[in-house]
Amino acid sequence: xxxxxxxxxxxxxxxxxxxxxxxxxxxxxxxxxxASLATHCKGCLEGHIKKALKYGVTKEELSETIAITMGVAxxxxxxxxxxxxxxxxxxxxxATRPPEGPREVSPxx
Numbered sequence: 001x002x003x004x005x006x007x008x009x010x011x012x013x014x015x016x017x018x019x020x021x022x023x024x025x026x027x028x029x030x031x032x033x034x035a036s037l038a039t040h041c042k043g044c045l046e047g048h049i050k051k052a053l054k055y056g057v058t059k060e061e062l063s064e065t066i067a068i069t070m071g072v073a074x075x076x077x078x079x080x081x082x083x084x085x086x087x088x089x090x091x092x093x094x095a096t097r098p099p100e101g102p103r104e105v106s107p108x109x
Contacts, residue, residue, distance in 0.1 A: 029052035029055055032044070032052075033052060033062070034069040037066065037073075
């Protein structure tokens with residue numbers, strides 16, 4: 001559904017990002033795996049995993065890349081819900097309040 005002219009422009013840009021640069025190809029593939037996960041691109045993910053393995057990515061590096069992506073995704077949920085809570089003035093877990101529940105009672109009480 002993408003206009004062929006736009007597809008050509010995209011593909012030229014994509015090819016440009018994989019030319020030799022300050023970031024080696026193996027690292028670029030790990031970044032691409034993280035981006036593929038974050039954008040839910042199944043075809044991208046599979047293609048970049050294949051390329052990463054071709055460029056020598058180990059199972060440990062792949063696993064760590066996935067774990068980092070998971071951590072960022074989880075942090076984004078915390079961030080978004082904190083922003084929503086602030087906007088809606090919801091304070092379920094207000095850090096300035098003492099925790100609710102049992103507390104020690106001094107002998108004077």
